[in-house]
Amino acid sequence: MNVAVLDDYQRVALSYPYWSTLPPAVKVVPFHEHIASFDELAERLEPFEVVVAMRERTPLPGELLARLPRLRLIVTTGMANASIDLAAARERGVTVCGTGASGSSTVELTWALILAVVRGIPSADATLRSGEWQAGSTPGGDLDGATLGVLGLGRLGSRVAGIGRAFGMRVVAWSQNLTAERAAEHGAELVTLPELLSTSDVLTVHLRLSDRTHGLLGAPELALLKPSAYLVNTSRGPIVDQAALIEAVSARRFAGVGLDVYDLEPLPPGHPLLTLPNTVLTPHLGYVSERTFDVFYRDIVEDVAAFHAGDPIRVISPGGRAGAG
Structure with a gap:
């Protein structure tokens, strides 16, 4: 055999x-x-x-x-x-x-990406190694008191939500079948999708890829994010419209992005995502x-x-x- x-x-x-x-x-x-x-x-x-x-x-x-x-x-x-x-x-x-x-490894990587992009860790590491001390960097964001938006409060999303509460974050959540009772069981508040997008300081994606979720976050949805918001996706790349994401990040319409998943994997050399500002990228390491x-x-x-x-x-x-x- x-x-x-x-x-x-x-x-x-x-x-x-x-x-x-x-x-x-x-x-x-x-x-x-x-x-x-x-x-x-x-x-x-x-x-x-x-x-x-x-x-x-x-x-x-x-x-x-x-x-x-x-x-x-x-x-x-x-x-x-x-x-x-x-x-x-x-x-x-x-x-x-x-x-x-x-599922713990994906939950942990989600928070690694959140912390890395919110605090600007990769750029701080790079500037320090180049001989500079805090040069060219801006103060990092704070999680305590911020709003964590969880898109999909299932097996992984609920664990991510629990860690968000430990950081002192308010947790809001949405998915097609989520109920207020289910959200409350995990210390989250059920909101509408537009409210989730417009109020989240950190938006993290934990939905399964399906016909209902493919391209769920397109240009109109990404436009609802606050200029100070961060988007993290460790679920599946096609849930977020890639062209719309690249355009929004290029225009700096929100603060930053952490990605572990992509439309095309492995991500080919020269891909536009590789040169975008305010991004932290990992090669599908969730599991x-x-x-x-x-x-x-x-x-x-x-x-x-x-x-x-x-x-x-x-x-x-x-x-x-x-x-x-």
Whole structure:
């Protein structure tokens, strides 16, 4: 059995000890570079019976699965992956399994971005290293007494809200199905979307990407943000209209942006976001942490071993929802 591990950017997949428990007949091959070409990906995956997908880094649509006659198992990190065509996999007799996950790493990265952009940490670091002492910088913002707007008060958003309260922030929240009672359970106040946008000093996005949320924050919505506001997105890039975001940040219509997710990933060299002012950018690190990866690879190996033994575990069926993180 040949196992392909996709998008092992940091070259850490084989450093986890769990692989040694697999039978000797199982050969594991990590792919360290992202393969954007559909034809190249199909050609390189053709010899493999098992493909391991690291979240949604590489899509596995039905058209690709049709070109992989040996494929019998897909393992995705997490228990949902919007980039896998589950119906096509089932039609082709391909089992799809998932893993456990930890949301804490994404919550922590959200606050790392908030603090970095509000306090101007990257620019302060750069000027200090260049030999200047507070030169060219402006005083950072304050969180105590400010309003935290949480767009999506689910598993991750509710934890982000709790940390906001610890900083002394007022927390307001909105999503399509959020109720006042649910918001109050997490110390937040339910408001309308326009009110959320116009009153937030820090707006953080924690919605799942769907037809309802794709492009939810376009030019009209971004125009409601206060000039002193900050926007942070660790959910999915397409929830915020990228062209509108670039235009608004270029014009300095609000104070700054922290981004971990993008319309196109990996973000290509020369992309306009890379040169925008008042931005803190990370390469989709929300779930990239030692503890989360340990859970991922432990469960990946368990999934492969169980399938090899003829008794698959953590099987994902078509209709399973896609997760953010």
